[in-house]
Amino acid sequence: MAWNEPGGNSNNQDPWGGRRGGGDRKGPPDLDEAFRKLQESLNGLFGNKKRGGGDEQRPGGGYSLLAIGLAVLAAIWLYSAIYVVDEQEQAVVLRFGEYHETVGPGLNFYFPPIDKKFQENVTRERAYSKQGQMLTEDENIIEVPLTVQYKISNLKDFVLNVDQPELSLQQSTDSAVRHVVGSTAMDQVLTQGRELMASEVKERLQSFMDTYRTGITVTQVNLQSAAAPREVQEAFDDVIRAREDEQREKNQAESYANGVVPEARGQAQRLLEDASGYRDEVIARATGEADRFGKLLTEYRKAPDVTRERLYLETMQDLMSSTSKVLVSGDKGQNNLLYLPLDKMIDSRPGGSSASGVPAAAGSDLGARINSDLQQRDPRTRESR
Structure with a gap:
């Protein structure tokens, strides 16, 4: 019979199975009575002992609750012990705080809390950006923004060797950039020297990461357009305009030189060729005169008077004809x-x-x-x- 049916002893029973303290009092059960019943149940789990004047617990009730609790705990433990590693991920398992193994993609199992798992994506390209004011070699202050792209190449080193490897990467980036910018003139930083600087920063940063054994590989360093602080931006704009004017004047001078220098070289080559022709002509004439003189000397020795007269006549003819x-x-x-x-x-x-x-x-x-x-x-x- 229900506790609230007509004819039932509803005044002496409550829905929680105990008697009500007062005859006609209504409301929730007494908290002390509820705690007492809970304590009796716990005592029954560990020996089925009676609590002064109470009913005995059933012999198998405590063991059933304990088995259910253990089953629930085992299910929770099993759920946390089984894990899945994706294709782009790896997992490092530590056993008693010491490196145990590196796990690849697939369904895997470990033993918490004995084992501890660190799972990371080792193929994803990560990026870190920073910007700050730096001093150049010629003592000018500029703002240099840059972006560093990196990925995890060795998960074991990434997890075990350095406490916060990405924070170490940021600090190393700051050190490398300041070293490179500090050894470069402002003109190179603002114009065509950015690619070379980015290569130097990447090489220096990777050297730091390898020295610290962080397990990080720097894939790319992008140095964006550097600029002067806003307080001196106008002065820097004037400098840039002056540099552009200088470059324009250089281009004009080079254009003029490209037009004049070949012409001068042509004239010089022509003079050299004329001199060479004159030299050959003089040599040939002198050689011919020497040969003619030699032959004339031979004839003169044979007939001195006739030769002398003929030479005189030829000479006078040459003089008088002009x-x-x-x-x-x-x-x-x-x-x-x-x-x-x-x-x-x-x-x-x-x-x-x-x-x-x-x-x-x-x-x-x-x-x-x-x-x-x-x-x-x-x-x-x-x-x-």
């Missing part, structure tokens, strides 16, 4: 007469006119009359004729 004057020689003991062919001299002038503007025909007649007068006055000329 002059406009005519020398008329007389007999021995008489003076020579210099004949001036004025008509030929006037005709040889450019334009066929004299210096005084006299026509060539008039000048020719004048020269003929002068020569005729001279011949009539000088008897030697008539005799020679």
Whole structure:
């Protein structure tokens, strides 16, 4: 019969199986009574002893609850002991605080709390960014932002050798960047020197990671555009503009040099070739003269008088063929007469006119009359004729 059915002794029973303290009192059961019943149940688990005046516990009840509790604990332990490692992950297992093994992808099992597991993604590319003001070699302050990309290459070293390997990476990055920037001029940092600096930072940072055995591999270091602090940005802009003007002037000078230098080299080469041709000509002429002199000497030794006369005649012919004057020689003991062919001299002038503007025909007649007068006055000329 239910405790609240009509006819039942509802005044002496409650829904929790105990008697109510008062006859007509309603409400929740007494807390002391509830704690007493809980204590009796616990005592029954460890020996089925009676609690003063209470009913005896059933012989198998305590063991059943203990088995259920142990089963629940075993299920919880088994659930935590089985784990899955993905394709991109690895796990390091420590047993009693000492390295035990490195586990690859798949379903795995370990024994907590004896074993301790550290599971990380070893293929994912990780990144760390920083920015700070640094002093360059020429004592200028600039802000250098950079990004470091890295991944875990050795999970055992990553877990065991360093307490906080990623914090060590950040501190090592700061040290490497400051060393490289501090040994580089500001112009190189702001312009074309960033790629070389990034390579130096990566090499130096990887050396730190290998020395500390952090298990981290630095894959890439990206140095972004460095800039001056905002307080001196205008001055740096002026410097950049001046540098651009300098580069433009250099380009113009190089363009002018590219146009002038080849021309000068061509002229120099032409002068060298002319000098070489003149040298060859002089040598050839001298060689020919020497050969001719040698042959002439041979002929002179054979016939001195004839050779001397022929040389004299050839020399006089060469001299007289290039002059406009005519020398008329007389007999021995008489003076020579210099004949001036004025008509030929006037005709040889450019334009066929004299210096005084006299026509060539008039000048020719004048020269003929002068020569005729001279011949009539000088008897030697008539005799020679």
